[in-house]
Amino acid sequence: MNIGDASERSGVSAKMIRYYENVGLLPSVPRRTNGYRDYGDQEVAVLQFVRRTRDLGFSLDEVSTLLALWSDKKRPSREVKRLAEDHIADLERRIREMRAVMKTLRGLAKHCHGDERSECPILDDLATPRKASSPLTKRH
Known part of the structure; x- marks a missing residue:
């Protein structure tokens, strides 16, 4: 085909x-x-x-x-299970990181008036230098 x-x-x-x-x-x-x-x-x-x-x-x-x-066909299933469990652990770590990001964004959004004012705590926070601490904060 x-x-x-x-x-x-x-x-x-x-x-x-x-x-x-x-x-x-x-x-x-x-x-x-x-x-x-x-x-x-x-x-x-x-x-x-x-x-x-x-x-x-x-x-x-x-x-x-x-x-x-x-x-x-002769492989032991323990290797497959180990890969799956490692992947689950990685997914759980990434979910924790995403929850932390969501919490931060919610806090920032809560403090932003979202009106005609030019002041914006979201932009102020984004402009504040920080040490990269996780893959989510290391994006380019």
């Missing part, structure tokens, strides 16, 4: 299919005589697996590890 059909069946855009192939998550597929990639059911299954792992927020490195574990 061509990339459009593989995209439709897997739920992964053609652009992302090419990207996943380029970064090695999806092995290179054979090409037809006209030069187009020729995807099979196995490639679609891999793409569906990748899509699901990405939907759950796993990084590309984690997806690569999970793909290798999925392919190894």
Whole structure:
């Protein structure tokens, strides 16, 4: 099947299919005589697996590890569970950080009059230099 059909069946855009192939998550597929990639059911299954792992927020490195574990029918499940639990811990940390950010923003918004006045505690706070302390405050 061509990339459009593989995209439709897997739920992964053609652009992302090419990207996943380029970064090695999806092995290179054979090409037809006209030069187009020729995807099979196995490639679609891999793409569906990748899509699901990405939907759950796993990084590309984690997806690569999970793909290798999925392919190894003799793998112990403890490694898969460890990856899932590590990911849960990371998500919980990020949720705590996001809650702290929301609390800060709520406090700032509460003190902003939001009217015709030029004074704005939100902008004043944003302009105050601070030490970066978390990934959320390190954005460029």
